[in-house]
Amino acid sequence: MTDADDEALERFRTLLRIPTISHNAVEETDWAAFDRFLDRLPELYPALHETLELERHGRTQLYRWRGREEGAATVLMAHYDVVPATDEGWTHAPFSAELTGAGEHRLLWGRGAIDDKGALVAILEAVEALVREGFQPTHDVYLSFGHDEETVGSGAQAIAATLAGRGIRPAMVLDEGGAVVERIFPGVTAPIAVVGVSEKGITSVRLTVEQSGGHASTPPRMTATVRLARAITRLNARPFPARLTETNLRMVETLGAHATGPLRAVFIRARRLQPLLHAVFGRLSDETRAIVRTTTAVTQLRGSLAANALPETAEAIVNTRIAVGSSVAETLDHLRRAIRDDAVRVEAVDASEPSPVSPSAGPHWDRLAAAIGAVHPRAIVTPYIMLGASDSRHFTGICDAVYRFTPFELSAGQRGALHARDEHIHVATWLRGIAVYTHLLRAS
Known part of the structure; x- marks a missing residue:
């Protein structure tokens, strides 16, 4: 790992330690933790906050990175709230952000390491680095960071309604979802990048x-x-x-x-x-x-x-x-x-219908597939129906190409730890996730 990688990892650990726990009973939520999380972002990512325009919708953040030309925008989504966790039964305390192992086997432990602070911080790292090198996207890029995805998704609904009210129809929306996985399909030994084109x-x-x-x-x-x-x-x-x-x-x-x-x-x-x-x-x-x-x-x-x-x-x-x-x-x-x-x-x-199906061919699919392939050249990129639910379903009314993909290699054990004990991620795969976002942003 380079010094820059070490610094990025420490920023991730800082944000992972803040217990932004969502509760269905809103009165049980510690909103001060959410405010601490948001207050740290300008300190950790100063170039991003100096360049991008920020507006708050409650505790959900919407950033606009202005492009060089007119054209349909790209929206990158993530959420920073996490499901409840106590120290009981965890190998490493859920908000300690402990590191174990070395090299490709180095692990970062904590609630939200994958779902979904891992993606949110990876996006922040990609944008911060690109801003520092003077990059500007061709078309607008929006970052939508929700505060209550694990409960009611009101933040994402507010952002989607705001964009709709301004007549903005993004070219593509990317939220959490599938991942790079292995041995989930009989007879296929190559890594598989499963990209959600709809969700139940x-x-x-x-x-x-x-x-x-x-x-x-x-x-x-x-x-x-x-x-x-x-x-x-x-x-x-x-x-x-x-x-x-x-x-x-x-x-x-x-x-x-x-x-x-x-x-x-x-x-x-x-x-x-x-x-x-x-x-x-x-x-x-x-x-x-x-x-x-x-x-x-x-x-x-x-x-x-x-x-x-x-x-x-x-x-x-x-x-x-x-x-x-x-x-x-x-x-x-x-x-x-x-x-x-x-x-x-x-x-x-609380009924919601299945989401419309986004195209698994064409320029927006190809742009995402190219970003994945640049970092994971052996991966087979395939569409699938996401079994869970994400905030992206609120954007299907304003965008025809809504995709659900988290750019990390995840084992069956890591997928099984989502919403459970011992959530963790390989440091190396998190860094590769930053690279996927970087490739996607360069093509935006």
Whole structure:
């Protein structure tokens, strides 16, 4: 590592140590930590703050880097809020930003190392360096840094509404999402850069059973909790049907061309062998199962307030990720038919539809693919449907080319640590992420 790399890493560690934790209960959020984070940015990135125009929307930041010419802008997005974490169960405390190892095996530990301060700070590093060398983009570049992506995304919504009100339609938007991964696709040994061209809808569905309460010593045959449990069991036994969207097919065809082994013949004939592919994807892993269907996961349960009282209301929250090509209405219809019980009320909470599909060919896709290829020349760049949700969904109304890609090589273990204990990133891959952003900005 160079001295400049060491300095960049120390800036990253400084920001990683600030516990900008988002809570669904807003009153529990320590907003002073968020303010400390924002106050450090001008100190750490002075050239950027002297050159770019900054406006605040609450605690979400919007920077404008004016281009040399008129033309559609590029928007780079990230967020600096993180999900909650305590020291319990972590190998290294979540806000200590500890370093371990050496060389390519050097690791940086901390909540937000990947999701999503890693990308945000990498963008800041790329812009700061380019400003210092006197670079100016051809067209405007906007940096949108959200403060509440992990909860309601109000900051990103405000930015998108502001740009729309000014008549600004960006040429391309890039937010967090896919990464450079390996061995996720049978028979493909080369690294794969999975770029999200859409994302599933996300809807919390509330299942509610209401009936008379009473003392637990004289329960009826069917309590509210038993009825609710039966509904959950029925739902779990009837998964949504598998479907391969055009994006799924293109991904399989792209990767299949690089595959070896017995499944190659299936992958390169994806359009003709879709029923067989449904079965293959359903058995490979939880991730591949989720790629081809709407998924449901019961995440919260609520019953009686006392151990010896029958519940008058039993409630479950089902986290639903709606496949592209489906809808909130279709999803609710499936749930009601699966449960088969009118006494169970099914209602959507905080519903959002799947995002429109951005092009996986053309100048904007090619610009992103070229930036990835400049740093990861062996990587196969492929479109995919992002399984999670990001702030970028709020920008699909003002931009036709919205992509979700975090330019880091991430192992299965690192992906599994997102929103979990021991989140960490290789220092070397974080530095390569800065290089990807730099290549993309030079072409903006």
